[in-house]
Amino acid sequence: METGDKGKQPKGVDPKILPGTFRPKAFDDHTGSLYLIKEAPPPYYPHHVGGTIDTDILENAVRDRQNILLIGETGTGKSHVLRLIAYRLGLPYIRVQLYDAISPEDLFGSWIPSAQEGFIWQDGVLTHFMRHGGMFVADELNGAKPGMNFVFHSITDHERRMTLTQKDGEVIYAHPDFIFCATMNLEYEGTKPLNRALFDRFGVVLEYDGSSAIKKMFPPELVCFKDKVDEAIRAGELEGVCSVRSLQQYMRNAEIFGKEVAKRVLVQKFEGIGKEAVADIMEAVGL
Numbered sequence: 598m599e600t601g602d603k604g605k606q607p608k609g610v611d612p613k614i615l616p617g618t619f620r621p622k623a624f625d626d627h628t629g630s631l632y633l634i635k636e637a638p639p640p641y642y643p644h645h646v647g648g649t650i651d652t653d654i655l656e657n658a659v660r661d662r663q664n665i666l667l668i669g670e671t672g673t674g675k676s677h678v679l680r681l682i683a684y685r686l687g688l689p690y691i692r693v694q695l696y697d698a699i700s701p702e703d704l705f706g707s708w709i710p711s712a713q714e715g716f717i718w719q720d721g722v723l724t725h726f727m728r729h730g731g732m733f734v735a736d737e738l739n740g741a742k743p744g745m746n747f748v749f750h751s752i753t754d755h756e757r758r759m760t761l762t763q764k765d766g767e768v769i770y771a772h773p774d775f776i777f778c779a780t781m782n783l784e785y786e787g788t789k790p791l792n793r794a795l796f797d798r799f800g801v802v803l804e805y806d807g808s809s810a811i812k813k814m815f816p817p818e819l820v821c822f823k824d825k826v827d828e829a830i831r832a833g834e835l836e837g838v839c840s841v842r843s844l845q846q847y848m849r850n851a852e853i854f855g856k857e858v859a860k861r862v863l864v865q866k867f868e869g870i871g872k873e874a875v876a877d878i879m880e881a882v883g884l
């Protein structure tokens with residue numbers, strides 16, 4: 598908010614929030630949680646969305662206990678921003694990569710041998726967050742095994758509950774501070790379109806595209822390099838991805854090993870004949 602506008606705001610009303618429509622419940626004190634983020638995350642350059650910024654939208658969506666879905670290519674800041682919001686709000690945070698071989702036991706829990714009692718039940722991470730609250734981030738939601746989707750359905754609809762069939766049928770209702778977030782990556786093979794009914798349960802869906810943040814994160818010649826490489830990839834002249842991560846690696850390598858080594862490493866991210874084209878682009882943009 599510009600200082601010049603301050604006088605127009607009614608006293609005591611946060612200008613980001615429509616008066617009278619938004620009364621979120623405060624979060625519990627989670628300072629004892631093992632899943633709290635202790636160190637401040639690195640700086641984040643927000644995205645502009647509908648006259649506001651993504652961090653404000655997400656912060657308020659979390660305070661409103663909405664289900665949140667972020668869609669976009671890899672490296673566009675989806676994980677970064679969710680972690681930042683959890684940190685700012687003092688919420689426990691966990692990110693689970695569904696694309697990997699995560700097992701139902703990891704998510705829900707399992708019986709483990711105990712010296713005293715034979716077997717005791719140990720909660721999985723999703724169960725833990727449902728019981729105690731916090732931000733649970735399901736990464737690559739569209740890569741989840743079909744058998745897991747029914748659980749996401751039941752925790753995201755208004756009853757917000759899950760049943761531990763592997764245990765004794767215990768029904769868990771979500772803690773008031775349980776926040777379900779998911780991310781979806783559109784570019785990988787093997788991902789499926791998200792089931793409509795599940796998609797429908799997300800109250801806030803934002804699309805991520807890295808371009809505005811990239812301009813602020815990297816020097817102009819590197820931004821220009823990425824633009825030209827992306828263009829060549831779209832035209833089918835080059836194979837590979839020019840990700841934000843590879844540009845960050847370039848910056849790091851240039852600092853440690855010098856520019857020439859960093860450039861050679863960056864070229865390796867592309868395939869076959871494309872390597873020469875990439876080297877030409879580097880030269881053309883003055884990298």
Ligand SMILES: Nc1ncnc2c1ncn2[C@@H]1O[C@H](COP(=O)(O)OP(=O)(O)O)[C@@H](O)[C@H]1O
Pocket residue numbers: 639640641642643644669670671672673674675676677678807810814841842845
């Ligand atoms: N807007 C941004 N501001 C600051 N850093 C960013 C931004 N977008 C991406 N990054 C950085 O780029 C890298 C990839 O971001 P990440 O959140 O892991 O992407 P995603 O989850 O979308 O694949 C991280 O190191 C992250 O800090």
Ligand SMILES: [Mg+2]
Pocket residue numbers: 675676677736780
């Ligand atoms: Mg991510």
